Each structure stands twice: as structure tokens, then as C-alpha cells.
Amino acid sequence: MERDPAASLIECSPVHAGVLAELHGVCFPEPWAADAFLGLLNPGGASALILHPDEDGGEPAGFILWRLNADEAEIITFGVTPNYRRRGFARILAISALDRSLKAGAQNMYLEVAESNTGARRLYESLGFKAVGRRQNYYHVQGKRIDALVYALSIKNRE
Numbered sequence: 001m002e003r004d005p006a007a008s009l010i011e012c013s014p015v016h017a018g019v020l021a022e023l024h025g026v027c028f029p030e031p032w033a034a035d036a037f038l039g040l041l042n043p044g045g046a047s048a049l050i051l052h053p054d055e056d057g058g059e060p061a062g063f064i065l066w067r068l069n070a071d072e073a074e075i076i077t078f079g080v081t082p083n084y085r086r087r088g089f090a091r092i093l094a095i096s097a098l099d100r101s102l103k104a105g106a107q108n109m110y111l112e113v114a115e116s117n118t119g120a121r122r123l124y125e126s127l128g129f130k131a132v133g134r135r136q137n138y139y140h141v142q143g144k145r146i147d148a149l150v151y152a153l154s155i156k157n158r159e
């Protein structure tokens with residue numbers, strides 16, 4: 001377990017699929033089944049971190065799941081539970097994934113974010129991500145079609 005002044009991070013293995021699904025279900029309107037996480041976390045597949053705020057001991061507050069493909073990393077899903085938002089935990093998770101991706105040989109990190117998700121976009125932009133593309137009608141949320149923006153960051157040249 002890794003320690004930050006505000007949080008501890010757990011490196012996930014397939015045994016964490018259930019906790020990841022629970023966290024995802026609290027963060028997003030459309031939950032993913034534990035099996036989806038299990039499939040992604042198979043050996044050689046995606047990586048994930050779970051964050052625990054130090055002050056509360058047990059309760060997990062957020063997660064990030066990403067994968068590497070050659071020298072490109074991609075954030076697949078990422079969230080902090082509502083009670084723990086605006087304490088810098090998403091920033092810790094994102095920077096931790098960026099650092100690990102760089103060490104594993106990635107040059108760039110990509111992600112997709114709903115155009116309407118202004119909080120997440122502000123977070124990514126504050127980390128140096130830039131919008132590089134758009135996928136029209138990419139998300140289908142509560143009966144509405146929403147465009148995704150593709151964001152990219154050169155990890156090596158990150159400030």
C-alpha cells in the first residue's frame with residue numbers, strides 16, 4: 001500500500017473486481033458488472049488503483065482503471081464517490097496512473113469524457129490534457145445522446 005499525505009492507494013488485482021464495480025456504481029448512473037472489471041484486470045490487461053482516505057480507515061473513496069497499448073495509455077473509467085469529492089482525490093488517482101504509465105513506457109495518455117462533464121474536464125485540463133477530438137453521440141445517458149471529447153496528454157512533457 002502506498003501512502004500520500006491524504007490517502008493510501010491499493011494496486012488492484014482481479015480480487016478487487018467487486019469493490020471496483022461497487023465504486024463505479026456509486027459514481028456513474030450506469031453501473032458495470034463485477035465481471036466487466038474481472039475481464040479487464042486479467043493478467044496482461046488493465047491496471048487499477050483504489051484510494052482510501054487516511055482519516056477514515058476502511059472505506060474506499062475512489063478508483064481509476066487504465067490500460068497500456070504499446071506506448072499509449074488510456075483511462076477507461078475513473079471516479080470518486082460523492083461524499084469525498086473536491087478533496088483532491090481524483091487528482092491523486094490521475095497523477096498516480098500517469099506516473100505508473102510513464103514508468104511502464106507510455107508516452108501519451110488518452111481518455112474520453114462527456115462534453116457536458118465540466119467538472120471532469122476542468123480536472124483533466126488542470127493536469128495538462130488537451131481536447132484533440134470529438135466522438136459524436138458517443139454516450140447514451142438517461143435517454144440522451146451526448147458527444148465525447150477525446151483528451152490527450154504527453155506524459156513525458158507534463159509540467
Ligand SMILES: CC(C)(COP(=O)(O)OP(=O)(O)OC[C@H]1O[C@@H](n2cnc3c(N)ncnc32)[C@H](O)[C@@H]1OP(=O)(O)O)[C@@H](O)C(=O)NCCC(=O)NCCS
Pocket residue numbers: 027028078079080081084085086087088089090091092112113114117118119120122123124126
Ligand atoms: C470528476 C471526479 C472524478 C472529480 O473527483 P474529485 O476527487 O472531486 O476531484 P478533485 O478534488 O481531485 O478535483 C481537482 C480539480 O478538478 C476540478 N474539478 C473537479 N470536480 C469539479 C467540479 N465538480 N466542478 C468544477 N471543477 C471540478 C477543480 O479544478 C478541482 O480543483 P479544486 O477543488 O481545487 O477547485 C468526480 O466528480 C466524479 O467521480 N464524477 C463522476 C464520475 C466522472 O465523471 N468520472 C470522470 C469520467 S471521464
